[in-house]
Amino acid sequence: MFRKILVANRGEIACRVMRTCKRLGIQTVAVYSDADANAQHVLQADESYHIGGSRPADSYLKADVILAVAKQCGAEALHPGYGFLSENADFSQACEDAGITFIGPTPDSIQKMGSKSAAKVLMEAAGVPVVPGYHGNDQDPAFLAYQSKLVGYPQLIKAVAGGGGKGMRLVEKADEFMSQLDAVKREAKNAFGDDDVLIERFIKGPHHIEFQVFGDTHGNFVHLFERECSIQRRHQKILEETPSPFLDQVDDLMRDTMGAAALAAARAINYRGAGTIEFIAGENREFFFMEMNTRLQVEHPITEMITGEDLVEWQLLVASSEELPLLQGEIITGGHAIEVRICAENPENDFLPEIGPLHVFATPMPIDGEDVRLDTGVAVGKNAGDEISIFYDPMIAKLITWGGDRPEAIRRMQAALAETEVIGVKTNLGFLQSLVHHPAFLAGDTDTSFIAKHKMALLQPTPIDDFVLAAACAGILQAESLDAPLAPDVWDNTAGWRLNTVASRLIEFKAGENEIVCHVQQSREGLRFKYGDTACSFAWTERDDDSFHIRLDGSGKTCRFVKAGNDITILTETGRVRLTLFDPYHFEGDTSANDGRLTAMMPGRIVKLMAAAGDKVSKGQPLIIMEAVEMEHTIVSPRDGVVERVAFQVGEMVPADAVLFAFAE
Template sequence: MFKKILIANRGEIACRVAATARRMAIRTVAVYSDADAHANHVRACDESVYLGGSAPKDSYLRWEKILEAAKATGAEAIHPGYGFLSENEEFAQACADAGLVFIGPPPSAIKAMGLKAESKQLMERAGVPLVPGYHGSEQDPALLQREADRIGYPVLIKASAGGGGKGMRAVDKSEDFAAALASCQREAINSFGDDAVLIEKYVQRPRHIEIQVFGDTHGNCVYLFERDCSVQRRHQKVLEEAPAPGMTEAMRAEMGAAAVAAAKAVNYVGAGTVEFIVEQRDGGAMNFFFMEMNTRLQVEHPVTEAITGLDLVEWQLRVASGEPLPLKQEQLQIHGHAIEARICAENPDNNFLPATGTLHVYRKPQATAFQRSRVRIDDGVREGGEISPFYDSMIAKLIVHGSTRAEALARLDAALAQVHIVGVSTNVQFLRGIIATDSFANANLDTALIERERAVLFDREPLGLPLAAAAAIARQCITEWPAAMPEPFARRDGFRALGEYKRRFDFEFRGEPASATLTYQRDGGFALEAGGVSGPLVVGQFPSGEFEVEFNGGRHTLNVYERDGTSHVFAAQGATKILAVDRLAHAGDTQAEGGRLTAPMPGKVVSFAVKAGDKVSKGQPLAVMEAMKMEHTIAAPADGTVEELMFAPGDQVAEGNELLRIAAGA
């Protein structure tokens, strides 16, 4: 076994690998960029080496520097994690040439499976079922258009060298194909340095089910069952679970055998995932088709660990050091059900726009033992840390395990309710909304679930104005009262010795002005009117800092965090925020200048779809930005005429920079 390894990655996966290495008494070396100088993964390892600038191309993609770091620190092997260099055949070969063990498959396997078109051809020869499509090397746009027309719409354009939902577009009709192809190729060249694409029939009501495989250098290969990853947004996974609901033993064995055949076709070694698109037919029948093979450990590997009781990183280390697989196929068993939720810094109500900023508050549920845990958190951040624009938007992975799927679902919702994040927008409430839908609860799964449940998933308000106002007022009132309250005259809330009086609070709630009136009653009690609801208000505070608020017929235990005048309210049923407005401070404000369109986050201008003098209509695409590895379209908020473009394609912009200016009116 290795004595020291270098982890060529960052964030939660680097922390995850370091945890297993520590348990196995293997020393670890971290690498880091400017942005990650004080990151958790650096602290989790025994040593660390600086690579360079914050952008991945200046640090984590500089594999020559990584090899130098491994040599300088005496590391015997390199674990690439996932993303970055994990599926880079040149890096894997360079490790071997430098006398280092690459903890992953051989370069030949990465190459064979790295290009989607070639891998489809390989799988066809191996007898693995394929979706109808075009996987050729000819990339003339006119030819691709003809192939798409031949296959029949809808079709899916996919970057041949891609993964993670990048460089992928669904096209419903022929006239939209050219624009979708151009966008797909731009994203592919930026993400992978290769704009080649393939085209496939877009399967109706598809499920995304993948098989975890493991091979060793002794010719053994097993499958560790399946994961259902059907719940996706923008072709990226949101929730993953194992085993797949509705999976029969016969289909599991058939898919497992196909996955092993795919792995053996390239002499696979280490952890890999064979991904299938599953077509659902009337009567419950399902057909499966090979989609791609990911030649690395997957983000969602913890759900497989939860149902098998195994540590897949330990398996990787053992196999890479030359040991045979620890177990044979017949020794592997499924225990219970596990679900993983990806907690991301993003705004689901704004087309999942990634968010950046400081984690002023980061509270999470209490985790239990590592592998067969009831609740597990994999993260690489801490309170006070930064979510930067340079890397992926994922903050953490929350994994739960239960005896049944229903038990796991209930445990996941309870755990998500204990995740409190202030400082960046997150998808936590969106995740709670998904698992509460009838579709997810009843395992009516397919990749269109989010779109199908759109009406109940977006622009949700779980608490409402009355409770949000009560929470904000309760927190303010408690801060105005000394803890011991020795006498009423020590209070800072305008207490009067005689008589009843009223106090008005002004707020902004969900973008609209709102107000509430708190009545201080003669007997020392309180009454509140907010959002058309009125009644007694009773407030208490626990030593833990939580509030207990009784209002409008309910008793609620709340956590309220105040930041820059905004109260962030967390309750068992959900979370919201409400902004306190100082009427005197805003009395002289005038309406903000209209017609300005600003960058929602730091990034690069990819293109403008308009020029000065063009008339535009509300909702019309105006510009495309690239940030956090994804393209984002900026649309017109109203009808008008473009007055000026403030930047050019290729320019870097900061959050809030004015991109273009529009004069209102037709």
């Protein structure tokens, strides 16, 4: 086994690899960019080295700099994690040439599977079914448009070097093809340095099912069964589970057939290490090869939960030229596991990535148990202090639960999400809570159109009821009592109370644009809670996990209270409500001056301008394409009008809230 390993990555996966290395007594070396100087993976490593600027191209993609660090620190091996250089055949070869073990497949395997089009040719030869479409070398746009018509609609345009949902567009009719082709090529060139594409038929009622495979240098190949990743937004996974609900509803024969196809794919390229064979399965029980990811997947923890195996340890063993720990017949699974990805994004705005601080990251406790696990690369707690930046993927953490069966795993996920909150940057936590309570999810009816079909219900806000407001009042009053140590009881602290015949406390909140006024009164009979037409007796019991059991007129409900500054979140069993404690001294400036301007919602780089000064534009017309958080985002005109001024040019960096376009009045 190795003595020292360099982890050529950042964030959650770097911390995950280091955790296994620490357990095995292996020293770890971190590399970091300007933006990551105080990141968790740096703090958790035994050694750390600065490798460049914040942009990935200036740091985590600089193969020569990373290899120089590996030589300098005496690392025997290098773990690439996922993303960045993990599927770069030239980097794998450079490691071998430098005498440093690349903890992953051979350069030849990466090369063969790195091009989606070439991989499909190989898989056809190996007898693995592939999705009908065009995956040839002729990349002339006119020829691709011709092939598009032959494939038929709907169809997907994919970057041949793509992955992670980047470089992929759905085309539903012929007149959309050229604009979507341009977008895919631009995004692919920026993300992968290769703008070649392929065209695939879009499978109806599709389920995204992948098999975890492993190979060693002794000719052994196994799979560790499947993961279903059908629930996606923007072509990116958001929830994964194993076993697959779809295959459970079909039969074990299809599962066995897909497993055999996955092993055939691995054998066809004499694969070494951890890899994932991704299939698309349709309504008629057909399945087709989509791609192979020649690395460890983001969602690997659910496989670990049902098998009890540490897949990073397996990677280290294989890279050390040892045999696989288990043969196929020795791999035993038990129970059901689910993973959700907690991301800084805005579900109400088409899941647009968000950036900003993590003031508070409240999590379930414990976070490393047999039933609940949290994998993250940021600090957790009431003073987290980390930040989600423009430069990297917006995933904050992965929350994983296990149960003896699917219903139990779901119940544990529901409970864990009800204890998890981020204050600072906007996240998808409320959306995830809605998702795991949705009747279609509970029934296992989860093809890749799940979010599109149920989006309205999934985005429905949690009602602000009496218990939610009472919990907010209880949390504030309890916190005030802790801030007044001389007062032996919360009701002896008279700050903010009006003392007449009845002690009365006014507490005001804002929920969006709405102001909410609550009254708490103290009398000889006890406490009274008043809001709108509601007036009832009020009591609470605080628990150790920042939750309160609220009692209103004898009815009880438990809610969790999370606060940072004036921002408050009340977590319930099925949802969450975000409130702002009203500050009468806070003044917001007049925003009417912005009516004639289009501003950037987040920092980014201008990729394309589609209007110029003097152009007439209509509401909803695309005006500009920006690149931010490793993705392209099209910004449309908010109104009909005439462009008076364009503030930035292609290639320029834009700060958040900067004016992009000004419109003539």
